[in-house]
Amino acid sequence: DIQMTQSPSTLSASVGDRVTITCRASQSISSLLAWYQQKPGKAPKLLIFRASILESGVPSRFSGSGSGTEFIFTISSLQPDDFATYYCQQYIALGTFGQGTKVEIK
């Protein structure tokens, strides 16, 4: 089974900050990685697929990069609506998720 490891688990940041989250796969997953945002009590929302492609309607301050086993998710300038938990998910072999990164207000 492919394991996904996100870091950090929690991130404290301020509005306007640049935020970076790392996701590592236990084996190569090519570019078959997605990123989701989840707010309390809500279903996850797809932000990025194929490691770097922005889902329709998602603001351009969100971006993703990487391939193989190392992936980066970036919010270029954190907005008040962005405080949430973010998950990566590999889909080369069904759908393992990372453990999540909570972005909280500093």
Added chain:
Amino acid sequence: EVQLVESGGGLVQPGGSLRLSCAASGFTFSNYWMTWVRQAPGQGLEWVATIKEDGSNKYYVDSLKGRFTISRDNAKNSVYLQMNSLRVEDTAVYYCARDYGSGSYYAFWGQGTLVTVSS
């Protein structure tokens, strides 16, 4: 508009069974793989099971094999999760999600249904 509506959650005793349903609309259901994902209270997302568009193949997380069964009825635009021998640790919100393609990411999610396993 794509809609996924889960139902069937509730309180069940350890060892009991529950069947979750997910009613789909707004797309050609029989063309898409469907997935169940769960989230225990305060925890992360866990992929549970996926079924191919025609039901010919089903995939499960190793830890649940033998207790949970995913199925679908394309005539009713619905996917199901039969959960047997439930344990306290199965307590979670269960989401159904539509695969974008064959076993890929999930662009559409239901609102979730809460399953509580407790005596």
